[in-house]
Amino acid sequence: MKERIYWLCWQTIMPGSARRIWQLYKAFGSLKAAWEASDKEIQSLVGTNSRAAEALLKARSCLDPIREIDELNKIGAEYITYKDPNYPENLKSVYDPPPVLFVLGKILPVDKLAVALVGARKASSYGLAVAQKLAGELAKVGITVVSGMARGIDSASHKGSLLAQGRTVAVLGSGLNVVYPRENRKLLEEISSSGAVITEFPLGSKPEAWHFPMRNRVISGLTRATVVVEAAQKSGALITADFALEQGREVMAVPGSIGSPLSRGPHQLIKQGAKLVENVQDILEELGITSLFPEENTHQKMKIKLNKSEDSVLKIVTLEPIHFDEIVYKSNLPAQQVLSTLMLLELKGLIRQLPGRYYASSEVG
Template sequence: MDRRERAHLAYLHSMPEVGQQSLRLIKDKMGAFEPVFKASSRALYSLGLPNRTVLSILEHRHGNISAYFDELERKEIKICTIEEADYPAMLAEIFDPPYLFYYDGNIDLASRFCLAMVGSRAASYYGKKQAHTLAGQLADQGVVVVSGMARGIDTQAHRGALDAAGDTIAVLGSGLDIIYPAENNELYHTLRKKGLVISDFAPGTPPLAGNFPARNRIISGLSYGVLVVEARRKSGALITVDFALEQGREVFSIPGQLDSKNSEGTNQLLKDGAIFVTEYRDILQEYPQYFTAVKPSFAEQPSLFELDNNEVDVLKCMSHEPIHLDELVAKSTVSMGILSELLMRMELKGIIRCLPGNYYVKV
């Protein structure tokens, strides 16, 4: 597809009511997109497009196509259509794949072995830690981690892969030029530079709630499997699971605390037959044709320190959720003076982590 035709395609998709199915129908019936801009209303209606789509095309097709496409290029927003070699084979095989998507970054990542990691936006410390650790370990084995750049689990999945010098893909529920959430501005730009960012929504599309199920379908569509790290019973992450099952993908889940609302969804998935995951090997062993020899992960560090009795006592008082120093004093059998020294020593050993506000958590 030459630049002129690509510009007409992009401008057409920017019009209200012109979605992926309309693009596919136009291409199938007319063979190209530029003729749409000169076709009569009778010809457009004869394509079988919805009335609202035809009316939108007739209203909006007289804009400055060249200027619009120049702006996309200035923003380094690229287009990949299903007819091109770079279009990911896994995505192409799902029901009704998007005719096009927009991207920036290394498009080759989408054709490698991808695994989706999803979960709660309001994630617990436990969930965030598991997401970051597992993403790093999987990325270290050559897995491309796919997620949605949302708060919580998604963010930690991307960061875990990047921190392991691995590869990761973000699929957005907005236009490629819209950063959501805004707090992930730095992550977004890092992903465009070191990974891949994808959206099947036209540039400028805001992150409307109705966009995210469609985004989730792309996340699972790119991936060989979906790992749910932490999710409430009615979490949006479970929509990704539904798509994964429809697409014939494996579903994995991490067990969570029995009394945690954030783990109700993941624990139910395990009851329903999701593959139980307590370490990254549990995932890789499901794909022996791709991972015949699993190397030791960068995150698997042998324990270099033995714990003394006081450290064991303190550790028993802690969990993967933050606990305040005052509560540790009340729960443990050591004095404040000794406890402060123990906590410092345990942090140096990498056993625990000190958080702002005198909170501590197991690592």
């Protein structure tokens, strides 16, 4: 068998164990030599009496690499080794990079210019709107948006890029054929058709808790910067930010309401020196690529004509949900006029109605 297939073999029986695979590579000079090494040689490296050594040797004797390749082919996937020319360049420079990536879709050279957008699973309407807007604007200037396809901010980021017809890459904490969360099956298909879905975990791998820190290091490693939109003080998004700092990448954060627990993570990062992000220009400036951004103001309401009452009400409705009664009070307009104005603004796509007679803007900035 060719050398390349032995990378697949070790990744399949030692998922999420990049450091150990690299130890084997260094000890034997190649992963082919490691695969062909005697049981005694393997035991001497991982421990003669360890259960891990026994499990490893058993897995090695049972694995059929051709079957693994056939299973990948069945779902239209492939595997990429660290030695392959299409292995992501940004990821090569991180400590103990995944020796093998399993991929649905295509990783392209343009993905070197990538930004991660991450945040809370139980995000607010404000956070979802910000993530989707930032992702769309990054996509429009040719920047690949990377996230983890989780609920909340991750999904909103992928959707924002797709709506803008840009490239997005999803990094999973499971096998390619194990969709998590389940409701994101269609999203996975959309991402893989125009971008890429990747993981270091082989087919059939379940989304176990310990997989996600591993996934987070890949998210940050693929990108030039990580932007945290909403996150609690102890969250996966902050773990991703920590990995980004360790990898020498930029860390940025979107501020939120001081009364929201989801603002504590981003505010903590800002206090520690992370770039405060109010709009996409802030991200581009931090990366030194402002020349990519169109000179016109992308936050203009697409030159939609507004009458006086629409303009007045729109200035009151922001990304923070506001109750109908408060809009009436602040606008100093009759309640019926405010109601009809809100309906018109919603039809024009400028605001969204939320449960409980609350309203929020559809635009960032």
